Amino acid sequence: MPKVTAEHRLARREQIVGAALHCVAEHGFHKATMADVIRESGLSAGAVYGYFKSKDEIIAAIADQALSTVDELFEGILSTDEPLSLAAVMRRVLEHVVTVAERHDGDVTRVGLQAWAEAVHNPAIATIAREKYTILRTHYATVARRAQADGTLPSDVDPEHVAQVLFGMLPGFILQRLLLGDVSPQTYSAGLDALLGSNS
Amino acid sequence: MPKVTAEHRLARREQIVGAALHCVAEHGFHKATMADVIRESGLSAGAVYGYFKSKDEIIAAIADQALSTVDELFEGILSTDEPLSLAAVMRRVLEHVVTVAERHDGDVTRVGLQAWAEAVHNPAIATIAREKYTILRTHYATVARRAQADGTLPSDVDPEHVAQVLFGMLPGFILQRLLLGDVSPQTYSAGLDALLGSNS
Numbered sequence: 001m002p003k004v005t006a007e008h009r010l011a012r013r014e015q016i017v018g019a020a021l022h023c024v025a026e027h028g029f030h031k032a033t034m035a036d037v038i039r040e041s042g043l044s045a046g047a048v049y050g051y052f053k054s055k056d057e058i059i060a061a062i063a064d065q066a067l068s069t070v071d072e073l074f075e076g077i078l079s080t081d082e083p084l085s086l087a088a089v090m091r092r093v094l095e096h097v098v099t100v101a102e103r104h105d106g107d108v109t110r111v112g113l114q115a116w117a118e119a120v121h122n123p124a125i126a127t128i129a130r131e132k133y134t135i136l137r138t139h140y141a142t143v144a145r146r147a148q149a150d151g152t153l154p155s156d157v158d159p160e161h162v163a164q165v166l167f168g169m170l171p172g173f174i175l176q177r178l179l180l181g182d183v184s185p186q187t188y189s190a191g192l193d194a195l196l197g198s199n200s
Numbered sequence: 201m202p203k204v205t206a207e208h209r210l211a212r213r214e215q216i217v218g219a220a221l222h223c224v225a226e227h228g229f230h231k232a233t234m235a236d237v238i239r240e241s242g243l244s245a246g247a248v249y250g251y252f253k254s255k256d257e258i259i260a261a262i263a264d265q266a267l268s269t270v271d272e273l274f275e276g277i278l279s280t281d282e283p284l285s286l287a288a289v290m291r292r293v294l295e296h297v298v299t300v301a302e303r304h305d306g307d308v309t310r311v312g313l314q315a316w317a318e319a320v321h322n323p324a325i326a327t328i329a330r331e332k333y334t335i336l337r338t339h340y341a342t343v344a345r346r347a348q349a350d351g352t353l354p355s356d357v358d359p360e361h362v363a364q365v366l367f368g369m370l371p372g373f374i375l376q377r378l379l380l381g382d383v384s385p386q387t388y389s390a391g392l393d394a395l396l397g398s399n400s
Contacts, residue, residue, distance in 0.1 A: 028321045030230040086395070110320050117317035119379055120310050121228045129379045137380075154394050161391035164376060164383050171375050172368025179319055179329045180337075183364050191361035194354050195286070197397060 013051050016041050017065060018105055020058045025106035029059055029114045056124065063118065063125050066111040067132040069100050070170075074139040083150040087193050089143050090166065094173060094185035101177075109174045116171075133167070140166040213251050216241050217265060218305055220258045225306035229259055229314045256324065263315040263325050266308050267332040269300050270370075274339040283350040287393050289343050290366065294373060294385035301377075309374045316371075333367070340366040 019041035023032040034055050038048050052058045073096045077089055101109045119129040143166065144159035153162065169192070176183040219241035223232040234255050238248045252258045273296045277289055301309045319329040343366065344359035353362065369392070376383040 026321075028317065031321070113317045113320055116375055116379070117228065117313045120313055121226075121231070126379065133376070133380060137376075154397070157390060157394035158387075161387045162394055163391070164373075164388050165369065165391035165395055168369055168372025168376060168383075168388070169365065170372060172371040173364075175316055175371050176333070176337075176364060176368060179316070179326065180333060183368075187358075187361045188364050188368070190357060191363070191365035194357035194362055195365055196395060197354070 021062045022106035025110040063115040084146045091189045137167045221262045222306035225310040266311040284346045291389045337367045
């Protein structure tokens with residue numbers, strides 16, 4: 001029954017990644033140990049090492065997951081033919097991030113901060129971050145092009161430059177949410193709506 | 201000669217913090233060692249420990265410095281009575297950050313990323329980050345109030361919410377600059393100008 005086996009392996013892998021994510025959200029990449037992950041996963045050491053040979057491999061897997069938080073969201077956003085409001089897109093992104101962050105199995109945005117810091121020094125994580133963020137920014141550029149086609153964004157601006165700013169609004173939101181604790185999708189969107197003004 | 205001694209101590213302290221900043225920008229908070237910092241500083245171990253009792257104390261000092269990068273800039277920005285353009289303020293902030301980051305003694309924005317990740321788990325760094333970022337956001341709120349007084353920002357929005365978004369644009373710029381390497385104050389400002397539209 002190879003299909004069941006593949007599903008079983010995938011579920012086990014997710015169980016380990018989930019445990020690792022929980023440990024790293026609590027303690028950071030550097031202080032979380034394989035022993036912590038094994039304990040948290042409820043599996044044997046042998047089982048865990050059957051999926052991940054080292055802490056580096058687990059770190060890569062959870063960095064991948066942490067940096068993919070809003071990936072699936074854009075399929076829904078871009079699948080409609082309705083005119084896209086930039087402010088509405090950003091609001092959906094913010095709400096989605098907070099919903100995912102508040103899941104009981106560990107705040108993935110805390111792991112995101114770890115992944116950013118790690119990417120500066122760790123080539124494997126840098127590669128994952130570049131791949132993930134290049135794709136994410138492509139989605140924002142598509143949103144900008146749609147807004148230009150709709151006439152809600154000036155047509156003489158490079159949509160890639162607008163995508164840099166739209167992409168760039170999320171890390172600062174995540175940072176303020178974790179470090180200052182007083183931002184929400186509502187407050188941030190209110191500020192954004194005022195700034196975007198007639199473009200929203 | 202107590203004045204000379206105080207100046208001398210301050211210069212020595214800066215020399216050590218500069219060396220530590222260089223090491224952390226290269227290797228991250230967790231992999232940089234006291235031995236690295238001592239070697240980089242050119243001072244004796246005894247001299248370095250005379251200023252900082254532990255790596256934690258040095259980390260606090262460089263986190264403080266990394267999170268203070270744009271502090272002095274706002275004195276200049278807010279000292280004028282001229283109407284403030286939000287787009288122009290953001291452009292000055294971005295240009296300032298890149299100028300500081302490109303100094304030869306280590307990219308302080310790389311240390312900033314380390315400080316964000318550390319603040320999530322380390323109460324001492326969290327306190328520094330909260331203090332620094334609360335002050336910084338107050339500056340942005342002042343800018344928003346000035347724009348409201350000038351009539352370039354709607355008066356019915358909470359300036360604190362606008363400040364969240366203005367503050368929030370910088371971490372995403374820093375992240376893209378370090379991880380993707382293709383943003384500059386020019387490209388980001390071009391995107392921002394288009395988004396702010398008539399409000400700029």
